[in-house]
Amino acid sequence: MCRPRARSRPACLDADVESVTRWLLTKCFGRPSGPLGRLGGRLMARGNAATERHVVALAAPAEDDVVLVVGPGPGIGLAAAAERSAHVVGVDPSEVMRAMARRRCAPLIARGRLRLSPGTAARTGQPDSSADVVISVNNLQLWPDVPAALAELHRVLRPGGRLLLSVHERFLPTDLPTLADTVRAAGFPSVRTWTWQPPTRMASRAAQLEAVRSR
Numbered sequence: 001m002c003r004p005r006a007r008s009r010p011a012c013l014d015a016d017v018e019s020v021t022r023w024l025l026t027k028c029f030g031r032p033s034g035p036l037g038r039l040g041g042r043l044m045a046r047g048n049a050a051t052e053r054h055v056v057a058l059a060a061p062a063e064d065d066v067v068l069v070v071g072p073g074p075g076i077g078l079a080a081a082a083e084r085s086a087h088v089v090g091v092d093p094s095e096v097m098r099a100m101a102r103r104r105c106a107p108l109i110a111r112g113r114l115r116l117s118p119g120t121a122a123r124t125g126q127p128d129s130s131a132d133v134v135i136s137v138n139n140l141q142l143w144p145d146v147p148a149a150l151a152e153l154h155r156v157l158r159p160g161g162r163l164l165l166s167v168h169e170r171f172l173p174t175d176l177p178t179l180a181d182t183v184r185a186a187g188f189p190s191v192r193t194w195t196w197q198p199p200t201r202m203a204s205r206a207a208q209l210e211a212v213r214s215r
Helices: 009-031 034-047 049-059 078-083 093-106 104-109 145-157 178-183
Strands: 065-071 089-093 113-115 131-137 157-170 190-196 207-211
Touching: 049 131, 049 157, 049 207, 065 078, 065 145, 078 089, 078 093, 078 104, 078 113, 078 131, 093 104, 093 113, 104 113, 104 145, 131 145, 145 157, 145 178, 178 190, 178 207
Parallel strands: 065 089, 065 131, 089 113, 131 157
Antiparallel strands: 157 207, 190 207
16 A cells, blocks of 8 residues: 655745744744733733742842842732832833833832833943842843843942842753853852742743852
């Protein structure tokens, strides 16, 4: 009995599928916009919540600490930080995410504990040596230039200030030891790394890093 030949899919079709997938991921998660961005924000609010709260707890900012949250998305970690510190700044390039965070954090904004601004990891728009703590959860994989972003975060941290990064381990652009070396090269002599498994089904294992700017 003769079997029919398996037909290979045209390469152009694979390229089209990859292009559409990349476009969808960008609209939902990379640079959220429109209805897809709002859908991505709702998914992030559920999937990232445990990790964001965990990282804020690790940072343990004091009431008077200035906390910069890079890429806060829909604002789960932003709210957690502003419940501890009276001086929280969130920078995100997506107006959709900033709008979601404003709604979620409206009482904290009204109390003057939190403000939101357009910005990215490489261009935060914050003054030199203005932050005691910088937090970034699940957006390092989206930074176009990681060394430039780390240099910017070093600039805005005060001497002795702390940087806490967390990213889905499967999306980490390099291994943790290499990332640690890149962070040290940006001017952070004290760096430690580890992995953490969030206690929720939707969240994957996180690669995490803490660094301290020299005094």
